[in-house]
Amino acid sequence: MNDIKGKRIFITGAARGLGAAFAVVLADLGAKLFLTARNVEPLSALAESIRLRTGTAPEYHALDLADLSQVTLFAKKWRDENQPLDILINNAATWLSGPMDSHDAFAIQQTITANVTGTLLLTRGLLPLLKASPAPDILNVISISGMSNVPLQGASVAYVASKYGQAGLTDGLRQELRGTGVRVTALYPPNIEDLSPLHPEDWDRPRDATSWITTKDVVGTALGALSRARHVHFMSVLMETATSNFHGH
Numbered sequence: 001m002n003d004i005k006g007k008r009i010f011i012t013g014a015a016r017g018l019g020a021a022f023a024v025v026l027a028d029l030g031a032k033l034f035l036t037a038r039n040v041e042p043l044s045a046l047a048e049s050i051r052l053r054t055g056t057a058p059e060y061h062a063l064d065l066a067d068l069s070q071v072t073l074f075a076k077k078w079r080d081e082n083q084p085l086d087i088l089i090n091n092a093a094t095w096l097s098g099p100m101d102s103h104d105a106f107a108i109q110q111t112i113t114a115n116v117t118g119t120l121l122l123t124r125g126l127l128p129l130l131k132a133s134p135a136p137d138i139l140n141v142i143s144i145s146g147m148s149n150v151p152l153q154g155a156s157v158a159y160v161a162s163k164y165g166q167a168g169l170t171d172g173l174r175q176e177l178r179g180t181g182v183r184v185t186a187l188y189p190p191n192i193e194d195l196s197p198l199h200p201e202d203w204d205r206p207r208d209a210t211s212w213i214t215t216k217d218v219v220g221t222a223l224g225a226l227s228r229a230r231h232v233h234f235m236s237v238l239m240e241t242a243t244s245n246f247h248g249h
Contacts, residue, residue: 065118075125
């Protein structure tokens with residue numbers, strides 16, 4: 001974990017849940033963070049919590065992955081400024097639940113655009129900066145909803161399709177970037193219990209073998225992959241509970 005200190009890490013979907021947990025833990029480890037989400041207000045509150053905790057506030061910016069022009073211009077600005085970047089954590093995802101006929105075309109389009117096209121364009125735009133790092137990583141937080149024969153558990157067909165798209169995106173990236181030094185990892189969590197490291201009474205509470213996987217478990221698993229020696233690549237990391245309920249993330 002000492003390898004995390006000083007690294008420049010970009011996290012999407014960082015305003016709440018898993019993304020916020022990533023931000024707090026990585027800040028505790030001494031990473032230099034840049035956080036994005038659709039809404040800037042919760043990002044501002046999270047940045048202030050991290051400042052009070054560590055003495056250093058992360059940078060943050062509103063970014064809607066469904067707005068492809070915004071994504072493209074944002075990545076170009078980062079390239080023009082030659083921002084250093086070591087790790088990209090693609091965590092953001094637009095959730096959509098319910099049957100197909102309960103959604104209009106716009107909701108379906110926004111879900112797939114944000115989760116697949118927006119993630120792809122942001123990654124493409126930041127890739128030159130990652131390639132300049134001595135130890136670059138791309139971590140795509142997908143979901144078991146992106147795997148075959150997993151029950152919907154309330155997820156819409158559009159959401160599942162977008163997660164399959166993210167899985168294909170990750171596999172394609174891994175093949176295209178093989179030999180460049182950029183590691184690409186797909187992380188497939190099940191439904192998770194949302195805990196925050198800002199609340200240690202819950203974060204550090206012991207779990208038994210029947211407990212749901214928590215945000216702490218997912219962050220720890222991701223850090224295990226990111227902190228391996230550079231010759232070790234985790235192509236896909238599938239997480240499941242002891243009861244194997246396969247709920248979607």
